[in-house]
Amino acid sequence: MKDDDKSNSSQVNQSGDPVAFGELYTLRDIKKLHSELLQRHFGSTLQWLKSIYPCIVGMQFVLYLFFVYVVGVEPEFKLELRNPMSLVAFSLFLSVSWPMVMVPVNRGIPPTFEECEFLLCAQYVQAHEGCDKAELIERLQAHRRVIQAQVLSNDLLRKQSWLLWFWCRVR
Known part of the structure; x- marks a missing residue:
């Protein structure tokens, strides 16, 4: 004005x-x-998750396709969370842990x-x-x-x- x-x-x-x-x-x-x-306080955290989290999920999808089609591993659709080598458990581990470990959280009050x-x-x-x-x-x-x-x-x-x-x- x-x-x-x-x-x-x-x-x-x-x-x-x-x-x-x-x-x-x-x-x-x-x-x-x-x-x-x-x-404003949590803006950098939200921006980071908005840009990085889809990349992590996409990478999981590419790894899954690589194991299924290139290597020839038969997918087992059993939810074996206790078996660390299960593809489902591995993808859940990646999707949950990576953003939480790497995210730049504003830890101020x-x-x-x-x-x-x-x-x-x-x-x-x-x-x-x-x-x-x-x-x-x-x-x-x-x-x-x-x-x-x-x-x-x-x-x-x-x-x-x-x-x-x-x-x-x-x-």
Whole structure:
């Protein structure tokens, strides 16, 4: 946006409705920010698995075809997991162990909901720099209690009726 543009006083929230800049956050905003931070945190791991894991499965298929057609080993379709020389056990070992051993996992502490909420609070305070600090803190504390009540009611609904909770999430 340009500096002379009058539309910088409003943004668009997740549902597409225009909201005022610096408006108090919602539970949906916290969940969206948490999801984005988790994607950034584990992004290299997911990217690595997305590119390498199909190669490993393809290599297993090529090895299997090589053993069946070139070497002439008759495939036994018995699931012999205790026999380490079984082709089924060997392919299961490759498909499960290789990505888990070689994956570059970000082993740092993943972001939490509280950190996301603090980030949104900081954005709200930054948007209202000219206001009284005591009033801002009081407003944020009251809003945080509302958000905590929403989280608790959501958890309680999930514990009482999982199908109803799932329907509300999907809808």
